[in-house]
Amino acid sequence: MRVLVCVKRVPDTGARFELTPDGRDIDTRNLEFTISPHEECAVEEAIRLVEQHGGESAVLTLGPEAAAEQLREALAKGIDKGVLLETDGSEWDPAATAQAIAQAVRELESADGPFDLVLFGNESADAGYYQVGVRVADALDRPCVAGVKGLKVENGKAQARREASGGWEIYELPLPCVVTVKEGINVPRHPSLRGIMTAKKKEIRRLTPEKPAMQLVKKGLRKPPERGGECEILGEGVAAVPKAVEKLKEIGVI
Amino acid sequence: MILGVIEHDRGKLNEASLEMLTLARALGSPVEAVLLGADAAAFQETLKEHGVSKIYEAKHEGLGDYAPRAWGKSVAQLVRAKNPRAVLAAGTDRGNEVMAHAGALLGVPVASNCTEIRPQDGVFEVTRLRWGGSLLEDAELRADPKLLTVAPHAVSAEPAPAPEIAVEAFSPTLEEADWRVRVVAREEREQKGVPLTEAKVVVGGGRGVGSAEGFKILEELAELLGGAVGGSRVATNNGWRPHSDQIGQTGVQIAPDLYIACGISGAIQHIVGVKGAKYILAINKDPEAPIFQRADFGIVGDLHEVVPALIEEIKKVKGK
Ligand SMILES: Cc1cc2nc3c(=O)[nH]c(=O)nc-3n(C[C@H](O)[C@H](O)[C@H](O)COP(=O)(O)OP(=O)(O)OC[C@H]3O[C@@H](n4cnc5c(N)ncnc54)[C@H](O)[C@@H]3O)c2cc1C
Numbered sequence A: 001m002r003v004l005v006c007v008k009r010v011p012d013t014g015a016r017f018e019l020t021p022d023g024r025d026i027d028t029r030n031l032e033f034t035i036s037p038h039e040e041c042a043v044e045e046a047i048r049l050v051e052q053h054g055g056e057s058a059v060l061t062l063g064p065e066a067a068a069e070q071l072r073e074a075l076a077k078g079i080d081k082g083v084l085l086e087t088d089g090s091e092w093d094p095a096a097t098a099q100a101i102a103q104a105v106r107e108l109e110s111a112d113g114p115f116d117l118v119l120f121g122n123e124s125a126d127a128g129y130y131q132v133g134v135r136v137a138d139a140l141d142r143p144c145v146a147g148v149k150g151l152k153v154e155n156g157k158a159q160a161r162r163e164a165s166g167g168w169e170i171y172e173l174p175l176p177c178v179v180t181v182k183e184g185i186n187v188p189r190h191p192s193l194r195g196i197m198t199a200k201k202k203e204i205r206r207l208t209p210e211k212p213a214m215q216l217v218k219k220g221l222r223k224p225p226e227r228g229g230e231c232e233i234l235g236e237g238v239a240a241v242p243k244a245v246e247k248l249k250e251i252g253v254i
Numbered sequence B: 001m002i003l004g005v006i007e008h009d010r011g012k013l014n015e016a017s018l019e020m021l022t023l024a025r026a027l028g029s030p031v032e033a034v035l036l037g038a039d040a041a042a043f044q045e046t047l048k049e050h051g052v053s054k055i056y057e058a059k060h061e062g063l064g065d066y067a068p069r070a071w072g073k074s075v076a077q078l079v080r081a082k083n084p085r086a087v088l089a090a091g092t093d094r095g096n097e098v099m100a101h102a103g104a105l106l107g108v109p110v111a112s113n114c115t116e117i118r119p120q121d122g123v124f125e126v127t128r129l130r131w132g133g134s135l136l137e138d139a140e141l142r143a144d145p146k147l148l149t150v151a152p153h154a155v156s157a158e159p160a161p162a163p164e165i166a167v168e169a170f171s172p173t174l175e176e177a178d179w180r181v182r183v184v185a186r187e188e189r190e191q192k193g194v195p196l197t198e199a200k201v202v203v204g205g206g207r208g209v210g211s212a213e214g215f216k217i218l219e220e221l222a223e224l225l226g227g228a229v230g231g232s233r234v235a236t237n238n239g240w241r242p243h244s245d246q247i248g249q250t251g252v253q254i255a256p257d258l259y260i261a262c263g264i265s266g267a268i269q270h271i272v273g274v275k276g277a278k279y280i281l282a283i284n285k286d287p288e289a290p291i292f293q294r295a296d297f298g299i300v301g302d303l304h305e306v307v308p309a310l311i312e313e314i315k316k317v318k319g320k
């Protein structure tokens, strides 16, 4: 079984967002980078599927040279190969991103054979367009289901479970297919020391896609109004408890 | 014309569609709607009440139960036939999925989870959610037609009756491959206690709780207050709680009367899930923790001492 998983490099923003003075971007000078939790689960799912069924896994990202870091992390966890679609780091709209990924999948498949499964996150952590995976599926004319929190592959078919109001919806897809994953489908592993060492030797293929004209263009970022008010510190340790219970009475929960 | 994609589950209207229609009416008129896999009769009154002057009722055997690609392709075909200026759906799992297919087939991006839409000549200026709502993005949608989804709860649904409503049947051209991905079965979830999203009091635990065992005192506190237990991503990722208990950007968003955050630092991706809480009480041993900048009340201390004391005191007050 051959599985491809697509991830996006995003800043790990921590406790609060700091914007650049022009308000166009997040100030990333003091930040580490990561991928969305959904994508971490997609990576984990790809590793598990290949552990179960044999075969090969690959991880792909479209982003700046620095995004190789996110590929290495996935390789350290057990993904076999990396693919970097290198850009100048500027923002791509979801139609352009999907087009470049679909084109890369065609190239990779003509070299090494088809992927039975292409995995995505349900939405990217930063842009949250909720569409790149679905668009790649349509571009490749493959069946797709989004928001999956349970996946089984058997006899050339995938069974996907998705949470819906009050329960689960179940979908069946013939392979090859595309699935977008939500956090909760599994608990991702941490890379082992040995994994980190072997990742350094794994292959990362580089392709340079051409950037088309953008049809959805970010102009600026703003912080939404925050929860207002001052925090009233009721005290330290157990000594604060009587006062806390008074407050709970006041606001009507006791 | 502005076209709204009406979301329903087996004939039950999703209220987020009415919020979408409220925003759609501000973009121009007439506002028309497309309905997939359901009879227009059941929706006619409500949609008329919300300003829809025509329903396109898609008729096809492949549109029975929810089938994302068949729904998206039907929308794309209707858009080609009727040339609406803009197409809107609710920014829900289904709304975003159907519009992603429609956008892919029409070759245009979708501006998803918009909170505001300002039409200009040939371009729509939009405000949309980023980082699960932690940030707002101002963007320009230059594509034609304009495909958008509306973030749930961004506007409240206001009725504005249309004088009349017409129904027009249309038959999309679909192949079996378009509807092979569809809901083939459902499972009900068993629910113990109050669901997290409906609880009036939620007790949330994070890294500070330390273990699955540690959550016992949080459960006791929640039970005493008739509430539910949730957690941060650290709690779910460590397997201390099931993922369905995770609050935040990639978990659930809650709006209880009171949220008690125990051993949670207050990262923005967590806080975005409790923005709707009326009050937040934070219990954290670090006085510098960011959670204290977002809470209404705070106790600086070890939750393993504070929570049991809180339980005892509440029991006393309640006379138990
Ligand atoms: C794209 C993205 C999406 C994310 N989505 C989510 C999400 O949906 N939900 C979510 O929660 N997180 C999410 N995160 C992770 C988030 O950024 C934080 O890492 C996480 O919320 C931290 O959890 P925590 O507060 O439990 O742990 P920490 O940040 O480690 O904080 C633990 C706190 O407990 C306090 N503490 C320790 N011991 C005690 C004690 N004995 N008594 C009292 N206090 C104590 C410490 O002082 C500290 O403040 C996301 C991250 C990313 C990048």
Ligand SMILES: Nc1ncnc2c1ncn2[C@@H]1O[C@H](COP(=O)(O)O)[C@@H](O)[C@H]1O
Binding pocket: A006, A007, A008, A009, A036, A038, A039, A060, A061, A062, A063, A094, A097, A119, A120, A121, A122, A123, A124, A125, A127, A128, A129, A130, A131, A132, A133
């Ligand atoms: N630049 C990118 N490189 C690789 N994969 C991406 C990129 N952007 C988005 N994706 C994938 O598409 C999913 C959905 O993204 P989005 O449509 O932006 O919400 C993400 O979770 C990733 O799996």
